[in-house]
Amino acid sequence: MRTAILPLILAVAVGPLMARQAAAIQQRPTAEKQPAAESAGKSTAPARAVEASDSVKVQLSKVAIDSLTELVNRFRRDPEAVKLPPTDQIAMGGRSIPAGTEVAGPVVAAGGPLHVFGTVNGDAIAVGSDVIVHPGARITGNAVAALGAVTLLGGTVNGEIRQLGGALGAVPAAAEVAESPARSTRHALALSSSWLIILVLMAIGVLLFAGDYLDGVVDSLEGRFGRSFWAGIATQLALAPVLALLIVALAVTILGILLIPFAIVAFVLAVVGLITLGFLAIARITGESVAPAASKRYSARGAALRALVVGVSIYMGLWVLASAFAWAPIVETVLRGVAVAITWVATTAGLGAAILSRGGTRRSAPTVPLPAVNDIPWQTPTPVAGVVAARRPTPSSSAKR
């Protein structure tokens, strides 16, 4: 903001009243006081008339005045602003209140410093510049500098000394921020994209450090999808009662009471872990089925990673898609509903599979490869050889043996 103000200040055609000039004024107060007193009768505002001839008139370009007016108007809208007089009563380019004079406040300068040597009955305000309170000066109200500083070289300020920096002007209401369609879309997209990234990173972590458990859940899902889904629903329904039972069981034993907070945390972590494992397993299956990897191109782990990323992207992609329509509430609601439904089914089945496979530690019974049966010795025996006919082994009987 300060950098934005700098060109504004530089745009002033004639430089504002500098501290040296102000000091020069301060050195000859009596000489200047007389004409000020003479002009008092000509002005409707005596206090202003007293100091009017003591101020150095600064010539500003129209552009500079317009910029300063805009800055003053922004300050008017600022929650920390004090009440300002009309713009035509604001000294553009700076102002000085000579020693021995007394003016009625508020006294406002913009784009140049406000030097106070005398007395201001009210507030002394500088916008885009400084308030400098010289020895012997007195401000009965507040000394306020917006995008500037209040410098005390002596003198007194009865009210508050206030300096405002950073953004100036009205504060956008939170409601306005929330209602902006572009903003809400951007926010929703950022949130869903972040979740996508987090899940992909989690998938990589699970694949690296808990690949075997993931394989176990995947096996369980592939073999028993329907059962996994119903097990998932049963698990969801049982979560709260199981937690309550756990707490009651711990509370029964006096020492167990101390473990309750830890047990709750452990329970929640375990459930979240199972849900995540199950979701990643179903994402992997989805990824494998949607985009099967060419067997020669990827290693087993590479193929699993690819399937996971594809699967997670598919499920989270639904959420990203819904977020992209945050500017259209009806479309967003429909898409979000679809995303919720699909994600819930996937997560439920995944959770069930994770439960059935004991977190991936129990695999489905492996399919035993059937031994090849040599049919030649079991040709129909010929009566010439006199061999007794025996039962021909079938693949199932071989497996039993």
Place this chain on the structure above:
Amino acid sequence: MNSRARRFFVFAHAAAASLAASTAAAQSWRTLDVARQLKDSSPASVQVVYGMGKIGVRATSNPLLYHMQLRYDATRALPKHTFDATARKLQIGVQKSEVRFTGRSDSDAGHLQLELSKSAPLDLDLDLGAVESDLDLTGLRVSRLRVGSGASDAKLRFDSLNSARMSLLEISLGAASFRGDRLANANAQDVRVDAGVGEVELDMGGQWTQDIELKVDITLGVVTIHVPSDVGVRVSLQKTVASFEHEGLIERDGAWVSRNWDSAPHKLRVTAKTVFGKLAIDRTGR
């Protein structure tokens, strides 16, 4: 890195950038610097309200009654700075502090630095929320102090003796970590600590001018009280399921007392109540 991986990282960066952009756009950071000249050294009451961010309180040598430097997000916070000259009552801090998840780090949170006059006796009331506070009250004349803190990390210190006698030092904590250094310098006869969940460390070092009554009430957490070895200690404890480290103390008349209890020039009487907590008395004289 193959082209697929490169594309993934480009996507990740784009998503992160969009997140940052969306949060940055919703902010309006401002600074506010307010001060008031010191006219006399009449007592004043100061109420500080600050909900989120970092806060520091210390004494100033400048002829100011107070000086607050505040950095805040105007979309979430509304500064408060009113002084009733008649009642000599200052209310300062942040009036509204909306907590909103933005993904920002703590360094991007607001900051309040408050300097108070060394001359005027102050009745100080600090109402803090989820903040990180550093309350260095060294050099201030504090006649009463109340620190209320929600979920925060608070430090309070008195490096030199408080020149005003403090009627009450009250610390009320929610789920917080609190550390009080050289609390004997607070010059308070009555010290009360009420903590919900957290870790409280009270260093009773400093200059002892009187006996101190310390009341500690903690639900779940650890309270450690460091006491100089030349100070006599008496601990009266009500505990439900709690532990008490009483090394160097002996049981007498239903309380635990230090061996120098009868001869000590100054005494600390601790009345503690805890449910699932732990109370430890450290007499190593740190």
